[in-house]
Amino acid sequence: MKILIASPEIFPFVKTGGLADVTGSLPKALKTLGVEVRVVLPKHKQIGENFPLRYKNWKIFCPVSSKMVEGEVVESEYDGIISYLIEKDEYFYRDYLYSTPDGDYLDNAERFTFFSRAILEAIKVTGYVPDVLHLNDWETALSAMFLKIHYKNDHLLKNVATLLTIHNLGYQGIFWHYDMHLLNVGWEYFTPEYLEFYGKINFLKAGIVFADIINTVSKKYSQEIQTPEFGFGLDGVLRKRASDLFGVLNGIDYEEWNPETDEKIPVKYNTNTVEKKKINKVALQKTLGLQPSEDKPLIATISRLSNQKGFDLIIPAIPQLFALGVQYVVLGTGERRFHEELEETKKRFPEVLGLKIGYDNDLAHLIEAGADIFLLPSKYEPCGLNQLYSLKYGTVPVVRATGGLDDTIIDYNENPEAGTGFKFHEYTVDAMLSAVKRALEVYRDKKSWESLIKRCMAQDFSWERSAREYIKLYELALKKHGTS
Numbered sequence: 001m002k003i004l005i006a007s008p009e010i011f012p013f014v015k016t017g018g019l020a021d022v023t024g025s026l027p028k029a030l031k032t033l034g035v036e037v038r039v040v041l042p043k044h045k046q047i048g049e050n051f052p053l054r055y056k057n058w059k060i061f062c063p064v065s066s067k068m069v070e071g072e073v074v075e076s077e078y079d080g081i082i083s084y085l086i087e088k089d090e091y092f093y094r095d096y097l098y099s100t101p102d103g104d105y106l107d108n109a110e111r112f113t114f115f116s117r118a119i120l121e122a123i124k125v126t127g128y129v130p131d132v133l134h135l136n137d138w139e140t141a142l143s144a145m146f147l148k149i150h151y152k153n154d155h156l157l158k159n160v161a162t163l164l165t166i167h168n169l170g171y172q173g174i175f176w177h178y179d180m181h182l183l184n185v186g187w188e189y190f191t192p193e194y195l196e197f198y199g200k201i202n203f204l205k206a207g208i209v210f211a212d213i214i215n216t217v218s219k220k221y222s223q224e225i226q227t228p229e230f231g232f233g234l235d236g237v238l239r240k241r242a243s244d245l246f247g248v249l250n251g252i253d254y255e256e257w258n259p260e261t262d263e264k265i266p267v268k269y270n271t272n273t274v275e276k277k278k279i280n281k282v283a284l285q286k287t288l289g290l291q292p293s294e295d296k297p298l299i300a301t302i303s304r305l306s307n308q309k310g311f312d313l314i315i316p317a318i319p320q321l322f323a324l325g326v327q328y329v330v331l332g333t334g335e336r337r338f339h340e341e342l343e344e345t346k347k348r349f350p351e352v353l354g355l356k357i358g359y360d361n362d363l364a365h366l367i368e369a370g371a372d373i374f375l376l377p378s379k380y381e382p383c384g385l386n387q388l389y390s391l392k393y394g395t396v397p398v399v400r401a402t403g404g405l406d407d408t409i410i411d412y413n414e415n416p417e418a419g420t421g422f423k424f425h426e427y428t429v430d431a432m433l434s435a436v437k438r439a440l441e442v443y444r445d446k447k448s449w450e451s452l453i454k455r456c457m458a459q460d461f462s463w464e465r466s467a468r469e470y471i472k473l474y475e476l477a478l479k480k481h482g483t484s
């Protein structure tokens with residue numbers, strides 16, 4: 001089976017969030033299972049010089065509105081995975097991928113219409129014709145529609161089946177109806193059955209309607225998004241496709257995230273040497289200007305600073321957290337208001353709040369290795385990777401029971417024999433704090449805490465199982481495509 005995975009970001013080329021981790025590590029897991037797989041992504045400015053760039057004169061021409069936009073497919077490679085970079089500097093050579101701190105790029109509709117078309121033209125020009133095109137999120141979703149409208153008689157492309165993975169329904173690519181001309185499809189598609197969404201155009205909706213099958217990144221989230229509470233207005237469309245909608249939990253890449261082999265942390269450790277975690281803790285405290293202390297509980301959050309992740313609970317609760325005698329560390333970047341509120345809070349609690357606003361992968365590893373507790377009170381969470389990294393590093397997760405967080409963490413109080421963290425349900429400061437308090441109670445009992453840490457570290461969320469599930473979905477997509 002031949003697969004092409006298309007994504008707006010892929011690690012290690014470029015990453016802003018979990019999407020890149022997933023679309024970077026899934027291909028490696030598929031390859032190990034004998035699947036032929038390649039990837040395609042925009043050639044962003046951030047990709048830099050560290051990867052081979054093989055120019056083969058693969059020019060592509062993509063209709064965008066009334067223009068024929070010329071781009072080029074450049075072959076590259078990471079960890080043995082052949083990768084196609086779509087070069088179009090006018091669209092992708094920018095300081096950010098999707099938006100600046102002040103908001104989205106104004107031409108995102110045009111940029112990702114081009115990209116979705118370029119994915120298909122790349123198939124033609126490179127001659128790598130997959131059985132299944134695996135699309136990821138709204139930036140690639142239009143490809144599913146273009147295939148069924150513009151390429152339905154193309155001898156190379158007409159047999160290509162599609163799987164669309166929704167990593168986050170909170171981002172749909174919604175644009176005003178004046179952008180319809182970019183897509184080169186008629187107004188007959190501007191209806192509620194297709195692209196129209198409350199008077200606007202919705203790129204993700206196009207993918208949901210046209211892809212052969214669809215999945216999200218946990219079972220729980222695949223159910224949640226079919227309800228008005230989590231559906232962001234698309235729950236009805238998703239319910240309509242319920243029989244083609246699946247949930248496959250993300251795996252994580254233990255080559256990148258493993259305290260036993262992690263070159264980014266001061267001292268490596270495993271389940272037999274968990275006491276060494278303390279050395280990493282002190283190193284983390286020193287790095288962020290906190291009082292070194294092996295015993296004081298250290299809670300941490302690494303996250304995009306967005307509403308989704310629960311910062312409207314965290315920020316008002318910070319003084320109450322400190323009243324519990326803990327240190328707290330935040331690494332994140334995102335919405336300006338959260339930057340400002342966190343900077344303000346830092347001024348009030350300089351000795352116990354460790355704050356780094358920015359994107360810093362090395363620090364993320366040090367935090368996982370050094371913290372005692374990982375706090376993630378998301379409003380919704382399709383899968384979440386950081387709680388899985390935390391488990392591996394013996395950093396006990398305190399999470400809200402939603403989406404992938406609910407699917408991956410077992411509450412300790414409910415099940416002391418199997419518990420791997422602490423969960424709360426209501427989206428309130430009180431519920432969050434009471435879960436933190438439950439964690440701290442166990443923390444004070446050294447023996448119980450140590451066995452909890454060891455149990456966390458023994459959990460296995462490696463890719464193999466998830467990759468096998470994706471193979472089943474690819475087979476299903478092919479079957480569906482053959483009969484549609």
Ligand code: ADP
Nearest residue numbers: 017018303304332358359360361364384385386
């Ligand atoms: P999401 O994709 O919704 O942001 P995930 O938990 O799936 O959430 O993935 C987040 C990924 O991004 C993790 O690999 C996490 O370590 C990383 N990450 C998030 N913010 C930062 C940051 N400021 N610095 C370094 N890594 C970060």
Ligand code: GLC
Nearest residue numbers: 018019167217382383384385
């Ligand atoms: C999204 C989600 C996150 C998920 C990631 C990778 O960004 O917010 O929960 O883990 O995609 O699938």
